Amino acid sequence: MTLPPLICQSVSRRFEDRLAVNDLSFSVGRGEILGLVGPNGAGKTTTLRSIAGVLPLQEGRVIIDGHDLAAEEMAAKRRLAYVPDDPAPFDVLTVAEHLEFTARLFSVDDWQPKAERLLERFELADRADALGSELSRGMRQKLSFCSAWISEPAVCLLDEPLSGLDPRGIRSARAAIQELRDQGTAIVLSSHLLELIQALADRILIIDSGVKVFEGTLQDARASVSLSENDSLEEIFFAATGDRSGRRVASLDDISPAVIPPLGSDDETGPRDDETGPA
Numbered sequence: 001m002t003l004p005p006l007i008c009q010s011v012s013r014r015f016e017d018r019l020a021v022n023d024l025s026f027s028v029g030r031g032e033i034l035g036l037v038g039p040n041g042a043g044k045t046t047t048l049r050s051i052a053g054v055l056p057l058q059e060g061r062v063i064i065d066g067h068d069l070a071a072e073e074m075a076a077k078r079r080l081a082y083v084p085d086d087p088a089p090f091d092v093l094t095v096a097e098h099l100e101f102t103a104r105l106f107s108v109d110d111w112q113p114k115a116e117r118l119l120e121r122f123e124l125a126d127r128a129d130a131l132g133s134e135l136s137r138g139m140r141q142k143l144s145f146c147s148a149w150i151s152e153p154a155v156c157l158l159d160e161p162l163s164g165l166d167p168r169g170i171r172s173a174r175a176a177i178q179e180l181r182d183q184g185t186a187i188v189l190s191s192h193l194l195e196l197i198q199a200l201a202d203r204i205l206i207i208d209s210g211v212k213v214f215e216g217t218l219q220d221a222r223a224s225v226s227l228s229e230n231d232s233l234e235e236i237f238f239a240a241t242g243d244r245s246g247r248r249v250a251s252l253d254d255i256s257p258a259v260i261p262p263l264g265s266d267d268e269t270g271p272r273d274d275e276t277g278p279a
């Protein structure tokens with residue numbers, strides 16, 4: 001039996017009286033990109049920050065590469081990389097020192113050649129000695145990519161990963177995301193760039209007001225809202241999230257697959273084969 005590298009089970013997150021994420025469950029399989037989309041304030045960043053352990057988990061369960069985030073925090077976090085929407089490197093560390101720090105933290109073998117390759121790839125090699133405080137917005141983004149990639153994570157969370165990148169950086173980042181997927185990493189890719197999601201994601205998770213409104217493939221979504229096979233994710237997005245009065249054009253609930261075991265399941269090792277998501 002193989003568990004998906006990322007399992008989120010009934011995750012909820014409240015900020016005072018506002019429920020930002022509401023009973024959200026999904027999983028991401030090995031070598032799969034899950035596209036996370038939703039309107040402003042839908043709860044995408046809160047979801048990613050909860051999985052990454054940046055926000056303490058209030059309700060629900062997160063399992064990363066077989067490790068329960070609450071019970072085995074360090075083991076779970078060692079298998080996870082997170083590229084936040086606004087990366088903030090340490091002001092007093094250089095670019096090269098960031099990669100050394102990350103590599104040592106994650107016990108990466110033979111990290112130096114990997115770091116050099118990543119710096120070349122993301123066009124940071126000539127800024128290796130620059131301090132974090134000296135980096136532009138796009139350079140901080142590229143450094144965040146390098147730091148995530150060097151740990152060879154089982155699960156990678158990407159929050160608006162292309163923001164701030166120049167055209168060459170965008171091309172490199174897209175290729176790097178696909179290669180990471182091909183190496184078997186489970187990726188959650190959150191973005192408002194629906195063209196990016198449509199091009200890279202294997203499945204889509206649409207959330208609105210913290211609630212899942214759809215999980216599945218583009219084909220599933222098109223079928224459920226009677227769109228043609230040429231209709232884009234943008235059409236599906238509007239159908240799923242409705243107009244701003246809250247009205248949904250169509251319900252997509254019926255085709256959202258249940259892929260994880262119920263909370264409190266007796267089988268702590270996870271779901272049976274026939275209950276798991278894509279392997």
Ligand SMILES: Nc1ncnc2c1ncn2[C@@H]1O[C@H](COP(=O)(O)OP(=O)(O)OP(=O)(O)O)[C@@H](O)[C@H]1O
Nearest residue numbers: 015018019020038039040041042043044045046047
């Ligand atoms: N630290 C916080 N304190 C209070 N409320 C918060 C905090 N972080 C997020 N929220 C609220 O939680 C809800 C979800 O925010 P979140 O940033 O997760 O949305 P998002 O889908 O990432 O939005 P966007 O697309 O605009 O980035 C919003 O109502 C937001 O105001």
